[in-house]
Amino acid sequence: MSDAIASLADALRNDAETLRVIGNNVANMDTVAYRREIAVTHPTFDQAADAARAEIGRPLAVQSMIDQRPGTLKSTDEPLHLALEGPGFFVIDTPNGEALTRRGDFRLDSDGRLVTQAGNAVLGSQGAIQVAGTPAIAPDGTVRVGGETVAQLRIAQVAAETQLTPLGGDLYSAAQLPDADPAARVRQGFLETSNVESVQEMVRLIETMRHFETVQRFVRGYDDMVGKAITELGKV
Amino acid sequence: MTDALYVAATGMRAHQTQVDTIANNVANVNTTGFRRETVNFSSVMAALQSGATDPLGTSVRDTLASRGAGAIASLQLSTNGGELKQTQQPLDVAIDGRGFFEVTLPDGTPAYTRAGALSLDTDGMLASAGLPLSGRIAVPADANDLRITPDGRVLANLPDRQDVELGNIELAGFANPAGLESMGDNLFRATASSGEMRLGTPGETGNGSLRQGYLESSNVQLVDELVSLMVAQRGFEMNSKIVQAADQMLGITNALYQGR
Numbered sequence: 057m058s059d060a061i062a063s064l065a066d067a068l069r070n071d072a073e074t075l076r077v078i079g080n081n082v083a084n085m086d087t088v089a090y091r092r093e094i095a096v097t098h099p100t101f102d103q104a105a106d107a108a109r110a111e112i113g114r115p116l117a118v119q120s121m122i123d124q125r126p127g128t129l130k131s132t133d134e135p136l137h138l139a140l141e142g143p144g145f146f147v148i149d150t151p152n153g154e155a156l157t158r159r160g161d162f163r164l165d166s167d168g169r170l171v172t173q174a175g176n177a178v179l180g181s182q183g184a185i186q187v188a189g190t191p192a193i194a195p196d197g198t199v200r201v202g203g204e205t206v207a208q209l210r211i212a213q214v215a216a217e218t219q220l221t222p223l224g225g226d227l228y229s230a231a232q233l234p235d236a237d238p239a240a241r242v243r244q245g246f247l248e249t250s251n252v253e254s255v256q257e258m259v260r261l262i263e264t265m266r267h268f269e270t271v272q273r274f275v276r277g278y279d280d281m282v283g284k285a286i287t288e289l290g291k292v
Numbered sequence: 293m294t295d296a297l298y299v300a301a302t303g304m305r306a307h308q309t310q311v312d313t314i315a316n317n318v319a320n321v322n323t324t325g326f327r328r329e330t331v332n333f334s335s336v337m338a339a340l341q342s343g344a345t346d347p348l349g350t351s352v353r354d355t356l357a358s359r360g361a362g363a364i365a366s367l368q369l370s371t372n373g374g375e376l377k378q379t380q381q382p383l384d385v386a387i388d389g390r391g392f393f394e395v396t397l398p399d400g401t402p403a404y405t406r407a408g409a410l411s412l413d414t415d416g417m418l419a420s421a422g423l424p425l426s427g428r429i430a431v432p433a434d435a436n437d438l439r440i441t442p443d444g445r446v447l448a449n450l451p452d453r454q455d456v457e458l459g460n461i462e463l464a465g466f467a468n469p470a471g472l473e474s475m476g477d478n479l480f481r482a483t484a485s486s487g488e489m490r491l492g493t494p495g496e497t498g499n500g501s502l503r504q505g506y507l508e509s510s511n512v513q514l515v516d517e518l519v520s521l522m523v524a525q526r527g528f529e530m531n532s533k534i535v536q537a538a539d540q541m542l543g544i545t546n547a548l549y550q551g552r
Contacts, residue, residue: 072541075296079534080335080360083303085527086310087333093360120360132330133372136470161332163368166487168467173332173366175485188467189498190390222360224337254530265537272544279550 064275071268077120078261081252089127089139089158089226090250093120122220122228126158127249135190136162136170139248140211144240147210148227149177149184155227156212156220161247170199174225180207193244211240295361296541300534302362306333307528309365314521317512325406325478326510328370328517336361369470369480374511376503382438383410383418386508389500391463392480394491395423402426402489403479404464404472406508418446418461421477429459442501444494462491465499 077095084090096119129139138160140146145156155176162178165171170178170185177184185199185207192200197209214220220228310331320326337360376386385408387393392404405420413419418429431438435448435458444461466472467487472480482489495501 068545072296075534075538075541076299077360079296079299079303079531079538080362082527082530082534083299083306083363084333084335084360085303085530086307086523087335087363090333090335134330134370136371161368163470164468164487166467166471166485168487173334173368222337224335226335254526257530258533261533261537265540268541269544272548275548276550 060278061275064271064278067271068268068275071264071271074264075261078257078264081257082254084250085252085254087226087250088161089248090252091125091158092123092250092252094123095120122222123251124220125251127251129243129246130249131245132247133245134161135192135244136164137245137247138162138193138209139243139246141195141241141243142239144211144213145228147179147212148172149179150223150227151176152223153229154179155223155229156214157227158248159226172225179210181210182207185209193242195241195243197240197242209242211242213240294538294542297535297538299360299362300531300538302336302364303531304528304535306331306363306365307524307531309367310524311521311528313367314517314524318514318517318521321510321512321514321517323407323478323510324409325374325508326512327372327374327406327474328510328512329367329474330370331365332368333363333365335363369472369474370511371469372511374509376506377509378505379507380505381409382440382504383412384408384505384507385410385440385461386503386506387463387494387500388503389463389494389498390469391465391492391494391499392469393420394426394462394464394489395420395479396426397423397479403475403481404489405479407478408502409507418459421479423479425461427459427462429461431458440502440504442495442503444502461494461502463494463499463502465490465492 074095077093081092129141140158140160145158146160148155148157157172159172161173162170163173164187165175168186168188170187172178180199187199187201187206189201193209194200197211198205199207199209223229313329313331317328371390376388387406387408392406393408394402394404397403403423407420410418410420412431413422413424415424416430416433417424418431419425429446431448432450434451437449439447440461441447444463446458446461447455448458450456466482466489468485471483471485471487473483475481492499
């Protein structure tokens with residue numbers, strides 16, 4: 057296929073991928089502490105691989121990044137709902153090692169341990185947190201049951217420039233697990249909302265759809281041009 | 293394009309679940325001892341096969357480890373107690389704490405309830421909604437001045453004797469009450485996730501104590517539910533816009549070929 061058509065086809069695929077990103081953000085508008093994806097378009101082709109990639113179908117030139125700005129806090133009055141004020145992450149024990157999350161809608165499992173909705177233990181400084189009864193959790197992460205301190209929540213701080221890898225289920229992994237952050241504040245009875253803004257997503261949707269239409273016009277125009285070249289140029 | 297279509301469809305379904313749940317909560321705003329359910333949204337990631345290679349042996353998708361694939365909704369039972377309201381009825385008993393009354397279903401299996409509007413069943417046993425409490429406390433027909441103490445003792449005056457102890461009401465506690473499964477009719481069933489059931493004397497084991505003459509109202513807050521309803525409805529609407537847009541994209545793609 058000629059070069060112009062190939063790059064226009066890329067543009068169409070990129071728009072489709074951008075629509076997937078917008079769709080995912082909108083679907084997760086009400087997911088606790090969800091972080092929106094941002095579609096970033098950039099040329100990725102290095103010269104050497106160009107020809108080969110044209111043969112096998114190019115990879116998407118859209119990458120998604122995670123917008124790490126915090127959401128707002130909303131009151132739920134549930135004693136096991138926690139939100140973090142300011143930066144920081146809860147540390148979760150998963151079958152694949154420790155992971156980070158800001159999602160604080162915790163529950164108890166059948167053994168009375170504090171776990172995430174998916175059932176992975178929330179880690180304190182002494183490992184999993186055993187709670188018998190309704191806990192009171194202080195802003196500094198101290199977990200008390202009936203006035204007695206039973207555990208200290210582990211709150212991890214990640215440097216701003218670290219790009220976290222999403223693991224699904226609102227968990228993230230960082231290359232190296234950071235130390236506890238003494239400055240983090242835990243708010244009991246609150247949840248962090250997602251940082252998706254509907255206006256932003258709608259504007260992005262319009263932009264993407266119009267761009268898609270524009271590219272379609274270009275493809276048609278190019279198609280017309282090639283058609284003319286075939287039928288007209290041969291005439292004497 | 294089709295990715296966006298299905299991703300937005302998951303969002304629509306999750307919001308639909310939320311609207312359904314709100315409807316159920318609002319319908320039960322006056323149900324004694326009703327526990328509202330909340331919807332938890334979780335994001336879903338489709339993990340791309342790491343190390344997937346193309347025919348030339350180079351990694352095609354080395355830049356993306358996983359992509360967002362929408363949202364799913366799951367239900368959680370709220371463990372907040374409702375307000376206790378005074379009724380002055382001797383057989384109205386509220387639980388001030390986390391425990392549950394244990395009742396026996398007609399098939400002999402246990403079920404759990406917070407509805408403390410007790411009555412006597414046909415055998416003269418203390419019962420909740422017609423199901424006898426598992427402690428099987430018989431109240432004689434000639435008993436009067438029935439008293440239920442905070443620690444669960446049931447006392448009454450009989451014609452010949454004062455302060456006769458008729459039995460003890462015990463409360464059932466769970467490590468994770470939110471894991472109980474709702475059976476309808478205000479009844480709950482123990483599940484693997486609710487943990488082992490522990491029966492105990494009220495006021496001693498952290499299950500809470502009893503309050504005679506009170507009923508626990510439903511813990512549904514109408515204002516909260518209505519705000520959630522608006523959010524859920526708009527969320528549903530926005531997701532449907534994405535479905536429309538994806539459909540439009542497919543239409544435009546089909547129009548690329550002019551067939552001349």
